[in-house]
Amino acid sequence: EPRLSIGKTGGPAATIRGVTTDFPAATILGYPRIGPGRELKHALESYWAGRTGRAALEEAGRRLRAQTWARLHELGLRAPGALPSNTFSQYDHVLDAAVAVGAVPERYRGAADPYFAMARGADGLPPLRMTKWFDTNYHYIVPEIGPRTAFAASPDKPLAELAEARALGHATRPVLLGPVTLLRLARAAPGAPGGFSPLDRLDDLLDVYGELLSALAPHAAWVQLDEPIAVVDGGSPALRHAYRRLAALTARPRLLVATYFGDAGDALPALAVAPVDGIAVDLTHGVPRNLGLFEGRTIVGGVVSGRDVWRTDPDAARALLAAAGATAVGTSCSLLHVPYTLRGESALPESSKAASPESSEPASPESSKAASPESSEPAGRESSKAGLPEGLAFAEEKVAEVVSLAALGPKEGPLPQRPRAAGTLGVESRAPYAAREQAQRDLGLPPLPVTTIGSFPQTGELRAARAAVAAGRLPLAGYEARIEEEIARVIAEQEALGLDVLVHGEPERNDMVQYFAEHLDGFAVTRNGWVQSYGSRCTRPPILHGDVRRPAPITVRWATHAQSLTARPVKGMLTGPVTIVAWSFVRPDLPLRDVTLQVADAVREEVRDLQAAGIRIIQVDEPALRELLPLRKEEQEEYLAWAVAAYRRATSAASPGTQIHTHLCYSDAAEVLSAVDALDADVTSIEAARSAFAVAGFDRGIGPGVYDIHSPRVPERDEIESRLRAALATIHPSRLWVNPDCGLKTRTYDEVRAALSNVVAAAGAVRQSV
Ligand code: GLN
Ligand code: ZN
DSSP, X not given: OOSOBOOOTTSSOOEETTEEOSSOSBOXXXXXXXXXXXXXXXXXXXXXXXSSOHHHHHHHHHHHHHHHHHHHHHTTOOSTTOEEESOOOSSOHHHHHHHHTTOOOHHHHTSSSHHHHHHHOBTTBOOOOEEEOTTSSOEEEOOEEOTTOOOOOOTHHHHHHHHHHHHXXXXXXXXXXXXXXXXXXOEEOTTOOTTOOGGGGHHHHHHHHHHHHHHHTTTOXXXXXXXXXXXXXXXXXXXXXXXXXXXXXXXXXXXXXXXXXXXOGGGHHHHHTTTOSEEEEEOBTBOOTTGGGGTTSEEEEEEEOSSOOBOOOHHHHHHHHHHHTOSEEEESSOGGGSOSOSTTOTTGGGTTSOOOTTSSSOOOTTSTTSOOTTOOOOTTTGGGGTXXXXXXXXXXXXHHHHHHHHHHOOOOOOOOOOOOOOSOOOOOOOSOHHHHHHHTGGGOOOSSOBOOOSBOOXXXXXXXXXXXXXXXXXXXHHHHHHHHHHHXXXXXXXXXXXXXSBOOBOTTOSSTTHHHHHHSEEEEOOSXXXXXXXXXXXXXXXXXXXXXXXXXXXXXXXXXXXXXXXXXXXXXXXXXXXXXXXXSEEOSSSOHHHHHHHHHHHHHHHHHHHHHTTOOEEEEEOTTTTTTOXXXXXXXXXXXXHHHHHHHHHHTTOOTTSEXXXXXXXXXXXXXXXXXXXXXXXXXXXXXXXXXXXXXXXXXXXXXXXXXXXXXXXXXXXXXXXXXHHHHTTSOTTTBOBOOSSOSTTSOHHHHHHHHHHHHHHHHHHXXXX
């Protein structure tokens, strides 16, 4: 006799040892909201541009919600409470949560549209900060909470979505961000006294959550409270306190606390002492400890991953459900992080055959995988990808998996083993820095050399040319000639400005990861696999599904063309192995470490070929080094060790006379600073000069960005000069480089010329005095 059984989808609710709970047998924790055709993106951008009004934006949202519920219902999420609501957002669900509790900073209240003013800034008012949502590539708006934040419940949005769904015939389960996660993700409001932490306001906030829950109670049987922070700080007294108080409310719906992005074992005792009615756990990391404490309550087993694009093995999933004592089947987290559907991806095995013409960034036409007549496809290349779609599941396919697993129910069996990295990690070393520095003298660089991070503005004309060649309207040779012209223009600009180390400007790249994915074996790219990154911004992550190999040089022709046009050194420009895997969906059958090392080998071949072609300076970007840092402290050291090893492997082919640069997109690198040092790059450029102290003690080349490229503002020569002088307080003049804080591709040529000429002038002035 099975320990428990799960009710048939759409039929009776889950049954635990004969006890029927009223939680549906199948559910998902959340769903993408940008729209299968990025409808929300288009509606937002048209609203922001003033082309359409509020009403059109609201209408677009209403239509997307109705479509989503209808589709999910069709896929089998039919029992009352199986469909989540309030998971739609016009911009960000954390911002929505801040609004729902009244945490709107005073300075935004007078704006014409306070919500978008917080999200994007308005009338000289900078937006709230934005940062990464746990270890995903989604970014949320950071709420500001101070001692005087006047919390007030505004349940309008969850209530309206409930009513809207009800009118369409769906009894939904509203999803709210949990109070502890909200406070832990918030920052102290500017002006808050030192030592204040938003968590100090927990009791006040719980009053407001009490009001939100009682407003929802008459309309919803269950409410889901998302507490992913439980995985990070499991044992925290805040969780215990919060859920004791919320569960003790008299007028409340049943509470499902959703923990995700890892093993919630440490948090379960705190949540179990409170009489919350159910818990959702992420089983893709194994079965957490302490689940037995929830016996007799709803346990949603998150066996279908919301973080990857792979099909779920039904036997392994059923064994996990059995081992966890799950009473319902769910996704490990919201499906926000995966594309909508495989439908329309019929070209996947041949993957990067010209992207759809309406996509804003088509596949790189000169890619050897592109379907242009000129492309010569090495025999057998595609065969490794045959059958790829059958191994994939995007959001819709994952919903179908949840539904069918719920119908099958748990079944004891062997638990899946996550692949573990075996074997020792060899860390490759180049010659000692002193010898490299000596060997690089003949580059003939002045003190405080001026350079850029790689990309120059990408014109609409270039993007149009890419689309034209993808659509067969422009021959490949014509496109390549356009790229060469663009490189010549970028070189001429830099010579005129007086930069010391030039770049080719990256005009051939649609994206710094996708471009490489298109040129490496083992990757596929989708036509329409967009995933929301923040607000209206989406990315189309490549799918790393097979062994990675570099069939042919990728960047060499562009770098050598650039170098042929100038006597100054041109810096070759590559994306590092950690960043390539961080921004892709990665095969699950090998440890991430080993996949990254394969990518490192491919990058190493490119480094070797660039060097052989006479390129003396090569930058290997790792802006995502910190992004992959595991959430749990005890896993961080192991990650950093292999991330460093991968980078060093990628750069180890460089002879002492070849100068290796790296670039990281942040300066607040406290947790990874020693790893950045261990990369052993000859020159490291980082974001924001504000924290020059962070790089004190760095004894190789360092370029703390001298101005912020994310803003259109042109920096004054004086301010750059004073930043450089401040940097010289901690950095030896022979080690200091001068550069913007990131690539220039989002700026205009006018902005770039004005800014860089001030940078060159400032560097020249400071050079006089060292
Ligand atoms: N070389 C890349 C560029 O300049 C680096 C981008 C990044 O750091 N994200 O665009
Ligand atoms: Zn950057």
